[in-house]
Amino acid sequence: MDRLTTAGPALLGLALMFALLMIVALIMVVRGASGRKRGRKADGGDTMLLSMALQEAVGKLKAQERQMAARAEASERLAGQIVAGLNSGLVVVDRAGEVQTVNPAARRILGLDADVNGGPVADVLRQVPALAQVIGEALQTSAPIVRRTVMLEGGGKPSHLGVTVSPISGASDEMQAVVCLFTDLTAVVELEERLRLKEALARLGELTAGLAHEFRNGLATIHGYGRLLDPGSLPEPARTYVDGIRSETAALGEVVTNFLRFAKPEQFAMAPVDLHAIVMRAVDDLPGAAEATTISGTFATVNGDDVLLRQAFSNLLRNSLEACASGNGTAQVIVRGEVDGGDVLVTVDDNGPGLAPAAVSRLFQPFATTKAAGTGLGLAIVQKVIVSHNGVIVAGGSPAGGARFQVRLPIQRAS
Ligand SMILES: Nc1ncnc2c1ncn2[C@@H]1O[C@H](COP(=O)(O)OP(=O)(O)OP(=O)(O)O)[C@@H](O)[C@H]1O
Ligand SMILES: [Mg+2]
Structure with a gap:
């Protein structure tokens, strides 16, 4: 009984301690569970936020891409319209000598077929070798050629082209291609030629008319003296000489008169x-x-x-x-x-x-x-x-x- 009485409080203490431990463990378990629950909730929110931000960024990128594509398309269209609408001929040749672009004006001016678009420059421009040569020179030297007048052989039209060739360099400063721009100068050259001829004729008229006039006076004097000599009273061969002087001065006088008629300003x-x-x-x-x-x-x-x-x-x-x-x-x-x-x-x-x-x-x-x-x-x-x-x-x-x-x-x- 005594033993019972002394073991009773000890057992009670142990039971109390056990119960206390259980409560602490339970609290810990409960707290742990609720902590885990809270963490999961926070994780889910972050993921959602992250995915929304990502979606927004992707959307923005896509819109930017669409804008850039539209801009590129518009500038390509504009470049195409400029090239097609140019009144000057345009030929772009890459550094390997392959023609990349031939605009409609170039085809019209050079009389190229509509299907001519690419190929080696010497082939594409075989009807106008002088132009191919200028482009070849620019490709070789990588130096620009500015406003050079190129004469085309064959006597056809155009007879003269005004040509500018500009090299284009890439990021590495190395020449990538040359752009050749040209215009038909035939009318300008013809006009220049006409003006030159007109001026030359006017100058010729002014310069020579005076000289021819002096000649004519001298000839008239010689002719006059010649006529004073009577060939019948002259011995041979002097008679033949006088006849010769008379006919030659008469012929020369006619040439000078004709020339004066031609040279005098009209x-x-x-x-x-x-x-x-x-x-x-x-x-x-x-x-x-x-x-x-x-x-x-x-x-x-x-x-x-x-x-x-x-x-x-x-x-x-x-x-x-x-x-x-x-x-x-x-x-x-x-x-x-x-x-x-x-x-x-x-x-x-x-x-x-x-x-x-x-x-x-x-x-x-x-x-x-x-x-x-x-x-x-x-x-x-x-x-x-x-x-x-x-x-x-x-x-x-x-x-x-x-x-x-x-x-x-x-x-x-x-x-
Ligand atoms: N229709 C033609 N056929 C062949 N040759 C021509 C013809 N027209 C001109 N010529 C050549 O051009 C040259 C110069 O002609 P141009 O009219 O200036 O002088 P011309 O006829 O010789 O002399 P002119 O007119 O004073 O009688 C001629 O001599 C001739 O050789
Ligand atoms: Mg004639």
């Missing part, structure tokens, strides 16, 4: 002139021309001097008839009018022997003649008259194997 009586009527009159006035000449096509009214223009066409017709007469067969001269933009083009074709190769380069020079009795001033006068009317004259071959002279004159604009 006084123009400008008025609207119907070119068809001019050609008809020139044919009518020339003996034998009406039977041999056919007039066809469309003519126009030009602002010009009626007398001088008639003289010009008369000289052309006379040359054609003389050339036909030197050949065998019936003379056939065809005069055809054609309106070409703001100009009228008059072509005179004949079926004579054609232009002698040696004469071609000097045709329009004064005193260039292949005829025994020719002065060689006919075509020089024609050119002077046409140039003074702001026109051009070119010579070549006719389809019938003879000569062709083509006169281009500006049509008078209705005021």
Whole structure:
């Protein structure tokens, strides 16, 4: 019993301690569980926030990407429109010599086929090797070529191009390609040529007219003294010498007079002139021309001097008839009018022997003649008259194997 009485409080204490421990453990378990629950809740919130932020960033990036793509597309479209709308020819060639871009103006100016787009520059520009050469030079030297005038061979149009070639470098400063821009300078060069010719003719007239005048006075004196000598009273061979002096001074006097007529500055009586009527009159006035000449096509009214223009066409017709007469067969001269933009083009074709190769380069020079009795001033006068009317004259071959002279004159604009 005593033992019981002494063990009772000890057991009670132990039970109390155990219960206390259990309560603490329970509290700890409960606290631990609720702590874990709270942590899970916080983790879930953070993930949600993170994913929302990510979604927002991705959305922004996508919008930016869309904007950039639209901007790139718009600038590409604009670049395409600029290249296509350029009046100048544009050819882009990479450093390997491959053509990357040819714009419509380049195709139009150079007469390239519509399907020409790429390939080696020498192939693409084989019709215009002079241009390919300039591009090749820029590719080789990596140096820009600024406003160079390139002459195209073949006598076609265009005859001259104004070319600028600019190298393009990448980030490494190494040349990546060259951009070649060019314009058709044919009209400008023709205008310059016309002005140059006009000035040269005016200068020639001023300079030589005075000199020729002095010559003519001297010749007249020699001729006069020669006439005072009576060949009949002179012994041989003096008589032959005097005859020689007389005929030579007379011939020289005629040359000087003709030259003076050519060189003297013309006084123009400008008025609207119907070119068809001019050609008809020139044919009518020339003996034998009406039977041999056919007039066809469309003519126009030009602002010009009626007398001088008639003289010009008369000289052309006379040359054609003389050339036909030197050949065998019936003379056939065809005069055809054609309106070409703001100009009228008059072509005179004949079926004579054609232009002698040696004469071609000097045709329009004064005193260039292949005829025994020719002065060689006919075509020089024609050119002077046409140039003074702001026109051009070119010579070549006719389809019938003879000569062709083509006169281009500006049509008078209705005021
Ligand atoms: N239709 C033609 N066919 C062939 N040759 C031509 C023709 N027209 C001109 N020529 C050549 O051009 C040269 C120069 O012609 P141009 O009219 O200036 O002088 P020309 O006819 O010789 O002399 P001129 O006119 O004083 O009688 C001629 O001598 C001739 O050789
Ligand atoms: Mg002549």
